C-alpha cells in the first residue's frame with residue numbers, strides 16, 4: 001500500500017524510477033559517512049523495494065549483507081531516510097538475490113559494483129605498498145610464502161605485534177594477492193568482534209545454520225585482532241569448529257593479534273595450540289629507517305613530497321605506532337596547507353614542538369570531562385539517552401577517543417556511555433574515524449581536543 005497523504009509523499013510515488021531516485025538520495029547521505037569501499041560492499045547491491053506507510057523496505061543481495069547492514073548501519077540508514085523524507089521511518093531489510101530492481105538502468109545512478117569479495121578488503125592495504133624493513137621482514141616473507149601456497153604450508157598464519165605496526169595491512173595485503181591469483185575465492189575478512197557479534201546474534205535469532213554456512217564455506221578467512229576472543233567461551237567453541245573444518249579443507253586462515261597466543265588470557269588451550277600450530281610471526285615496532293621509508297611512501301601516496309630532513313624529524317618524534325606516525329604526517333600536511341605554509345623543515349619543527357608527543361595516561365572520566373568542557377555539555381547529557389545533534393557528535397567522538405586512544409573495548413565504552421550497545425559504539429567509532437580523514441572541521445575539532453587531552 002502506498003502512502004496517500006500528499007504531504008508525506010513528495011519524494012515517493014510508486015514508479016520504479018521514483019524509488020530509485022529516493023534511494024539515490026538516501027545513499028548520497030550514506031556516502032558522506034562511509035568510504036567508497038565500504039559503501040560498495042554494504043550498499044552497492046541494496047535497493048529500495050517499496051515504501052509501506054512509514055516503513056521502507058530495502059532489499060539486500062544476501063543474508064550476509066542484510067545481517068551486516070542491520071548490525072552496523074541500521075541507524076545510519078534510518079537517519080539518512082528520515083533526513084530525506086523529513087519524518088520518522090522504519091527500515092526493513094529483506095533478502096532478494098535476483099531482484100528485478102536491477103533491470104532498470106541503475107548504472108545511470110550507481111557506480112557499477114566491483115566483484116564483491118575484493119570490496120570487503122580495504123584496497124588501501126596491499127603487499128606492494130607495504131614497506132619492508134628489519135622490524136617486519138620475517139612477517140613479510142611469511143606473507144609471500146602464504147600467497148604462493150595458500151592453505152598448504154602455513155595454516156594458520158598468525159601475525160602478532162603491538163598496535164599500529166602493520167598487522168592488518170599485511171593481512172589484507174595477503175588477501176588481495178591471493179584474490180588476484182584466484183578472484184573466485186570466497187574470502188571473509190572480519191574482526192574478532194564481528195565474529196563474536198555474528199555468533200551472538202545467530203544464537204539469539206536461532207540462525208546458527210546461517211552462521212556456519214557463512215564461515216565454514218570460506219576459502220580464505222582473515223580474522224583481525226583475535227585477542228578479543230579472550231574470555232568468550234561460546235565464541236571460542238564455535239570458532240574452534242570453524243577452524244578445524246577450514247583447516248581440514250586446506251582453506252587458508254590468517255589471524256592477527258596484539259600478542260602471541262600464549263599471552264592471550266582466557267583462551268582455551270585447544271585454540272591456543274591450534275593458533276600456534278601454523279606459522280607464528282611477529283612484527284616489531286619499526287626502526288628509524290623503516291619509519292622514514294614508510295613516511296616517505298605515505299607522503300607520496302598523498303601526493304606530497306617532504307624534504308628528507310623533515311621526514312626524519314617526524315620519524316624521530318614517535319617510536320612505536322606507524323598509525324600514530326601516519327596521523328601526525330597527515331596532520332602536519334593539513335595544518336600547514338590550511339595556513340598556507342610550505343612543508344619546510346622549520347615549519348615542521350615548529351609544529352612538532354607545539355604538539356605534545358604522546359597522550360598521558362588518562363582515565364575515561366577525564367576524557368568525558370574534557371569533551372563535555374569542549375562542547376559545553378553536562379556529563380549527564382553526554383551519557384544520557386537524548387539524541388539531538390549537539391549531543392550525538394560529542395558522544396561519538398568520546399567513543400572514538402576511548403577506543404582509539406585509550407584502547408578500551410567497545411563493550412566497556414558502551415557501558416560507560418550510558419549502557420549503549422557495543423554495535424552502536426563500533427558504528428560511531430568508524431564514522432568518526434572516517435570523518436577525521438575527510439572533513440576539515442572535524443580534523444580541527446579533533447586536534448583541539450587532543451591538545452586539551454594532552455595538557456590535562
Ligand code: ADP
Nearest residue numbers: 129130131163164165166167168169294322323
Ligand atoms: P595494526 O593492525 O598492527 O594495528 P595497521 O595494519 O592498521 O596496524 O597499520 C597502521 C597504519 O600503518 C596503516 O595505515 C598502515 O598502512 C600503516 N603501515 C603499517 N606498517 C606499514 C608498512 N610496513 N608499510 C606501509 N604502511 C604501513
Ligand code: MG
Nearest residue numbers: 167168169224
Ligand atoms: Mg589492526
